[in-house]
Amino acid sequence: MTTPAPKPARLRPRDRDAIISSLRSGVVPRAGFQHIQVGRAAEVSAMSQEITRIADGGSAVRFVIGEYGAGKTFFLNLVRSIAAERKLVTTSADLSPDRRLHASGGQARSLYAELMRNIATRSTPDGNALPSIVERFVTSAIQEAANAGTSPATVIAGRLEQLSESVGGYDFAQVIAAYWKGHDTGNEQLKSDAVRWLRGEFATRTDARAALGVRTMVDDTSFYDHLKLIARFVRLAGFSGLLVCLDEMVNLYKLAHTGARKSNYEQVLRIVNDCLQGNVEGLGFCFGGTPEMLMDTRRGLYSYEALRSRLAENNFAVGGLVDYSGPVLRLANLTPEDMHVLLERLRHVYAAGDPASYLVPDEALAAFMQHCAGRIGDAYFRTPRNTIKEFVNLLAVLDQNPGADWRQLLGNVSIDTETNPDLEPLPDELDVSDPNGTDELTSLRI
Ligand SMILES: Nc1ncnc2c1ncn2[C@@H]1O[C@H](COP(=O)(O)OP(=O)(O)OP(=O)(O)O)[C@@H](O)[C@H]1O
């Protein structure tokens, strides 16, 4: 489905440059989606409802499933930007052999640390927003205290009491209290130690204790409890909730060790259960992955029976019927029509929104698509990364060489089919079962 959205007016040069440079280097832009987005109207509206639920203090979980190159990462970034508009704090990370949901060698803590680095708000969209969120917690408490005629310390203690009830919440509250003390006494070191602790950057308990007087720190086992605490904390700081996007779920599917995979899927199940049953407040998860990651009954999420039954899709949604309300959200590949609209948008963005500066006429768009179809067939719109990149490259040459003719240049556009690195053979199954689900061995085998 293609949204015939009206063409946006002028673009800010900063947005234009960011979009163009991301696409040229083959990565998904982080902002300005409205200028290039095609399709996805129904999916966006489904996610929008989930965001409302989170903002109302509820929870949500979605698995965004699409083929290689279908636009999962683009969609997750788009969802993040919508969530940020609605005053949610958002964060994202790619899973990898070194970043997992469950581990015993530090990989879960390192996923947490990555999520904390990427934490963003509307006013700090590029990440690293944690210090400003903590600062906001403190300044809003000072404000509230001034309005109520009490001391900030009383307001802060009242708010932190709510955190102390949660698992791991006591130390979390102590750390925030330490930040407040640093703020109050001008102790920058204390403030930065508190933020380091919240980011999961302390390596040993001894260091954490010396710096902040707490006994615990974020580690592999407490990773998810801490995310839940962060979700509660951002609400106390005045945001509406936390949205966590985890992309490249295929990395769990690729874990060679059965025990390690199972423990990771157990963690996914815990998250799914919490979010579907409403055990968490103001917290949502969005996972991105390929169909085999979901459906492969030997290694995918479906290999874990409890997940399969929760994520099974609606049997009635077949033959063109759709259901966007379940936890699994399927992203169809883009169509040739979508691609045409996308090329129009790219031309528009390149010209910074000024039709008088378009570098190619309409007929060039169709000719470009035909050229790509001749070279790589359907892949030009199904896995559009290279097509987009080459089109922007073509515009760049035309831009810098005013005498050049697009017809001549078109013949020189060489475009390759993208290969999906995830289709490389997986390492053999290591079938010694591992009762503890420990996975040091696995990390060596990936
Ligand atoms: N709805 C859309 N509108 C405009 N451009 C899109 C859309 N979806 C995807 N794209 C563009 O298509 C390309 C591929 O998208 P993306 O990288 O999100 O795919 P993916 O499914 O995450 O791929 P992978 O399987 O490699 O992770 C990117 O250049 C992205 O900017």
Ligand SMILES: [Mg+2]
């Ligand atoms: Mg991706």
